[in-house]
Amino acid sequence: MKQNFLINLYNDKSQTKIVAILIALLIGGASVFYTNYIVKKLAEHERQEIELYAKALEIITSTDSDNDEGVAINFITEQIIKKNDMIPAIVTDDHDNPISTASASSININFPSKATEDEKKEIMYEELEVMKSQHPPIEINLAGLQQRIFYRNSDVLFQLQYYPYVQLSVIGVFVWLTYLAFSSSRRAEQNRVWVGLAKETAHQLGTPISSLMAWIEYFKSDPQFSHNEAIPELEKDVHKLEMITARFSNIGSVPTLTEENLHDILDNIISYLQSRISSKVKLYLDSDSPNPAPAKINRHLFEWVIENLCKNAVDAMSGGSGEIIITLRNQSNKWVIDISDTGKGISKANLKKVFDAGFSTKKRGWGLGLTLAKRIIENYHQGKIFVKSSEPNKGTTFRILLNI
Ligand SMILES: Nc1ncnc2c1ncn2[C@@H]1O[C@H](COP(=O)(O)OP(=O)(O)OP(=O)(O)O)[C@@H](O)[C@H]1O
Ligand SMILES: [Mg+2]
Structure with missing residues (x-):
């Protein structure tokens, strides 16, 4: 098979794409991995801070505040308990009920300023559920009573956890838009x-x-x-030269689509082509739609498409004898035009490539015939063209769909 320069261009492009995607994944993965590492460290640090808080509470409740130890208690309250202004925590009894809504037995829980006692309780229980889902409690003994401290991740830790995903999504969207x-x-x-x-x-x-x-x-x-x-x-x-000029001039401008009779156009092009191809290949039109078969097309460009498809079909016979049948049908508000040949068929591997610019299996092919056909049908007529079926050594059917 001939490897055209155009094909190499296409292959190179998809390789570059794969490399770019791999690098992007690597960068994204590394950034997520690193942030996870920091999150873990911070989580450990927060656990330690809560343990310190637990210890401080135990010490405060087990000492008398009116002797010398009062200074130490003051220090603990100021430096440890009040210093923790980030990690929400709630002290509960051993049945997981919050001790009270007073500030002493919960920290960093934000109540709305006008909240009633009941609303505060409700907020406490909601917070408690979140805390339970995040970390096991710390058991403490406050003045002989078994109690627990529940806590949850600080907002900073929470934000840090999701930060890389938000950041990567924003970058991803940006890159995608730039690419588009x-x-x-x-x-x-x-x-x-x-x-x-x-x-x-x-x-x-x-x-x-x-x-x-x-x-x-x-x-x-x-x-x-x-x-x-x-x-x-x-x-x-x-006349032929004029036809070629008309084709080029139509593809080089916004072509005017006019109401034409598909049946007649196909009939004409078949008799025109029949006289120009090998007499071993027979062309037929099979149309069940009686005249007229109206469609809005650009006659010059449409004829070019049919000619390209028929030429390919003739080439597929490799000089031998065969048949080309063009079928015109009206199906669910569309014109269906099938061009079937009895040629050598298209291999599975090539099926995906036949419409690529530069793809050709012929010695003298430019690989532009089908690219042009696709462009004419899809861009200029808002229709569809595809290989309907192909079987090696049996033949190929190309299908064109046009809106009525
Ligand atoms: N009816 C068919 N039967 C078998 N193979 C086909 C058929 N139509 C197209 N092909 C395959 O698709 C390839 C691309 O076709 P296309 O018309 O785009 O280019 P080409 O015919 O090779 O060159 P040209 O630019 O001269 O048309 C062909 O080289 C051929 O391998
Ligand atoms: Mg061709």
């Missing part, structure tokens, strides 16, 4: 090249064709040449 912007501008550029080249070709062909036509008219009017048998042949060739 770039690829759409690249596609716009490709379009401009296609369109510009086609327009220029049509434009350049215009002058010599008009000149040729003038010469033919001149010869026709001169009695010396008017009966020459070359003149009708010349006229045919000029």
Whole structure:
């Protein structure tokens, strides 16, 4: 199979994509991993802080405040208990009921300023549920009573846990948008090249064709040449050149779609092609829709598509004999046009690539016929074109769907 330069371009592009995605995953993974490490450290630190708080509570309740130890208690209250202003904790009895809503037996729980005692209790129980789901309690003994301290992660720890995911999502969305912007501008550029080249070709062909036509008219009017048998042949060739110009000029501009009769167009193109291909290949039209079969199409471009598909079908016979059947059907508000051949078929591996620009299995193929067909049907007619079925050594069917 011929590896066209265009195909290499496509392969390179998808490889770059894979490498970029791998690097992005690596960076994302490393950042999540590292943040998890910090989160773990911070969680350990918070546990230690709560244990210290538990110890402080035990010491306070087991000492008399009116002797010398009062200074120590003051220190503990100020430096340990009040210093912890981040980790919410609740002291409960051994049945997990909060001791009270007073500030002494819970820390860092925010009650709304106007909350009633009942509302405060409710908030405590809600908090307690969260705490239970996060960490096992710390058992303490306060003045002979068995009690527990429940606590939950500080808000900072909570934010840190989710921070990398938020950050990565934001970056991901940004990268995705940038990619879309770039690829759409690249596609716009490709379009401009296609369109510009086609327009220029049509434009350049215009002058010599008009000149040729003038010469033919001149010869026709001169009695010396008017009966020459070359003149009708010349006229045919000029007509063909005009057809090519019309195709290029239509693909190079926003083509006008007009109401046409599909049946007639297909009938015409079949008789036109039949006289130009090997006599071993027979072309048939099978149409169950009686005339007329109206569809909004651009005649020149549509004929180009059918011609490309039929040429491929002829090539698929590899010089042998065969049949090409074009079927026209009206199915659920769509025109279905099937082009079936009895050629060598398309291998499974190639099925996905046949519409790629530059993909060809032919010695002299550019691999542009189907790319062009797809562009004409999908971009210019809002239709669909795809390989309906293909079997090696049996044949291939291409299907075109057009809106009615
Ligand atoms: N009817 C078919 N039967 C078997 N293979 C097909 C058929 N139509 C297309 N193919 C395969 O798809 C490839 C691409 O077709 P396409 O028309 O795009 O390019 P091409 O015919 O090779 O070159 P060109 O640019 O001259 O048309 C062909 O080379 C061929 O391998
Ligand atoms: Mg082709």
